[in-house]
Amino acid sequence: MSKERQFNKLLKQFYTSSNRNYLPWRKTHDPYKILISEVMLQQTQVSRVESKFEPFVERFPTVEILAKADLAEVLSRWSGLGYNRRAKYLHQCARKIVGKHNSQISKHISELIVLPGVGEATAGAIVVYAYNVAEIFIETNIRRAIIDYFFSDKNAVHDKHIKLILKDVIDRNNPREWYWSLVDYGASLGKVKNNPNKKSVHYTKQTLFLGSKRQVRGSVIKLLVQDIIISEDNLKRSIEGDQKYLKEVLKELVSEGLIDKSGQKYRLSTGR
DNA sequence: GTCCCGTCTG
DNA sequence: CAGACGGGAC
Numbered sequence: 001m002s003k004e005r006q007f008n009k010l011l012k013q014f015y016t017s018s019n020r021n022y023l024p025w026r027k028t029h030d031p032y033k034i035l036i037s038e039v040m041l042q043q044t045q046v047s048r049v050e051s052k053f054e055p056f057v058e059r060f061p062t063v064e065i066l067a068k069a070d071l072a073e074v075l076s077r078w079s080g081l082g083y084n085r086r087a088k089y090l091h092q093c094a095r096k097i098v099g100k101h102n103s104q105i106s107k108h109i110s111e112l113i114v115l116p117g118v119g120e121a122t123a124g125a126i127v128v129y130a131y132n133v134a135e136i137f138i139e140t141n142i143r144r145a146i147i148d149y150f151f152s153d154k155n156a157v158h159d160k161h162i163k164l165i166l167k168d169v170i171d172r173n174n175p176r177e178w179y180w181s182l183v184d185y186g187a188s189l190g191k192v193k194n195n196p197n198k199k200s201v202h203y204t205k206q207t208l209f210l211g212s213k214r215q216v217r218g219s220v221i222k223l224l225v226q227d228i229i230i231s232e233d234n235l236k237r238s239i240e241g242d243q244k245y246l247k248e249v250l251k252e253l254v255s256e257g258l259i260d261k262s263g264q265k266y267r268l269s270t271g272r
Numbered sequence: 273g274t275c276c277c278g279t280c281t282g
Numbered sequence: 283c284a285g286a287c288g289g290g291a292c
Contacts, residue, residue: 039278042277042278043288047290048291080289080290082287084288085287086287116279117279118279119278119280120279139278197276197277205274205275206275207285209288212288214286218289
């Protein structure tokens with residue numbers, strides 16, 4: 001049997017015994033909800049998204065409702081997921097889909113990728129999981145599974161090589177479930193210890209969070225989620241992390257459209 | 273302390 | 283291309 005067929009046999013076996021089809025975003029084909037889940041899952045582990053996804057889509061069940069909502073509320077429902085710019089992108093995304101795409105979420109990668117916060121991986125995932133179309137895309141579990149199985153003897157693997165393998169092994173008759181089996185298998189391979197992705201040329205080490213500007217940013221947003229409106233002095237007293245970043249962070253959050261300044265006080269932006 | 277993990281900006 | 287961007291589990 002070819003290596004490709006062996007791999008698919010392995011995926012099938014694994015999927016039969018150990019799939020994660022209980023995940024709430026696998027119980028819908030609604031492209032809007034798939035979009036929400038995929039943006040939440042960017043740089044964020046499943047365990048953290050699990051508790052946030054359902055409350056979020058219950059509050060914002062359609063793209064129109066999300067588009068009409070205040071960014072401040074979207075940010076507050078995002079709290080705990082991190083990378084708060086994603087909430088801003090998602091809100092802008094909803095407004096653009098309603099305003100320019102007739103509230104329809106495209107089934108074409110080329111039209112999805114122009115949306116804010118939607119890159120190659122997210123666009124591919126939406127097309128596959130919502131529409132069951134056999135497109136090729138790579139995210140971390142996919143990369144890990146393919147490197148582990150097909151590149152065990154290599155130490156510098158480029159995504160373009162992974163894409164070539166994917167084109168050979170993808171099940172074009174049932175791409176949605178095939179990708180589920182692939183990501184579940186990939187997720188099961190050692191992450192913390194000896195992560196096969198360390199052999200990817202795209203692998204990078206993260207910078208320190210403690211004491212970083214990023215920590216102060218996160219802390220400011222978190223405080224504003226709790227208190228609605230806060231003076232700079234009170235922020236200075238309450239933030240976690242290094243105070244020296246506060247002024248700079250406030251300026252950047254205002255210019256990015258995440259917060260607004262009125263007088264000497266700050267609040268989350270309405271997004272309008 | 274070390275690690276995970278996509279997209280955007282410069 | 284490199285660097286910025288959260289929050290938590292281990």
